Amino acid sequence: MSKKIDPESLALHEKRIHSCESCPRLRRHCLAIAKTKRRSTAAEGYWGRPIAPFGSLDSRLFIMGLAPAAHGANRTGRIFTGDRSGDWLYRALHRAGFANQSESKSRFDGLKLRDAVVSCVVKCAPPDNKPAPAELARCMTHFAEDEIELYSHARVYVALGGIAWNGLWKLLQQGSPRAMFRHGAEVRLAKQPSWREDRFLIGSYHPSQQNTFTGRLTEPMFDDIFLRARELLNVSEQDRREALAASEVSTN
Ligand code: SF4
Structure with a gap:
């Protein structure tokens, strides 16, 4: 049986994230950006x-x-x-059936995810998109570790980029030699004691402009990642139903 969903734990987790001040450099950067803004969004x-x-x-x-x-x-x-990274991500999730719409403009735009959650290994915007190793380690210890526990229904993990891949590997497979990140890499994770079903990790290039503007990542390549995730979830659901049917037969 799957773990009970605990919305109170999620609310507490969100509250802890929103009030975190553990990385002075990142907090200063986020607040400075929020104050100076940029011309096109200065009124917001x-x-x-x-x-x-x-x-x-x-x-x-x-x-x-x-x-x-x-x-x-x-x-x-x-x-x-x-x-623009978000435009790419939510368009792909919409095409694969994981989102009710492709548009992602604001918290109030009506976007709802279906059977999917999006997170990040570092919760504050870092200068030049580069967190320091100590900031990355700190944020993962504070929050990402808990998310693996909280989102215990996850069966397929998609890592957007090498840092997310390494982070997920550390959280999910501590102690095992790390598989190499590449776009389309897929690993059936070694089962942990608390897992009943198989879980999978898929690697994808990050949909940053560095990758999308240069053609390193194309929309069909990105679509393939989420279509494969969908296939793996379907297999996982089939396995779950078969296991359930088998246990019912054995108890009758
Ligand atoms: S990066 Fe993470 S640990 Fe650091 S201040 Fe932000 S939320 Fe806190």
Whole structure:
């Protein structure tokens, strides 16, 4: 049987993230960006605080990015929202049936994820999109570790970029030799004592402009990642039903 969903734990987790001040350099940067803004969004209020995951606790697809964008999530308050990386991500999730719409402009735009949650290994926007190793380690210890526990229904993890891949590997497979990150890499994770079903990790290039403008990542390549995630979830659901049917037969 799957773990009970605990919305209170999620609310507490979000509250802890929103009020975190553990990395002075990152907090200063987020607040400075929120104050100076940029010309095209100067009239908007900026969020300026750390960013919590977006998606419901019973999601089976867990997507991990690197960090909020300075004028994206740090402005809008929702991960991958209000920037071009988010446009790519939510368009792909919509095409694969994991989102009710492709548009992601603000926290109030009506976007709802279906069976998917989006998070990031570092919750504050870092200068030049580069968290220091100590900041990355700190944020993962404070929050990402808890998210693996909280989102215990996750069966497929998608890592957007090498840092998210390494982070997820550390959280899910501590002690095992790490598989190499590449776009399309897929690993059936070694089962942990608390897991009943198989879980999978898929690697994807991050949909940053560095990758999308250069053609390193194309929309069909990105679509393939989420279509494969969908296939793996379908297999996982089939396995779960068969296991349930077998246990019912054996108890009758
Ligand atoms: S990066 Fe993480 S640990 Fe550091 S201040 Fe932001 S939320 Fe806190």
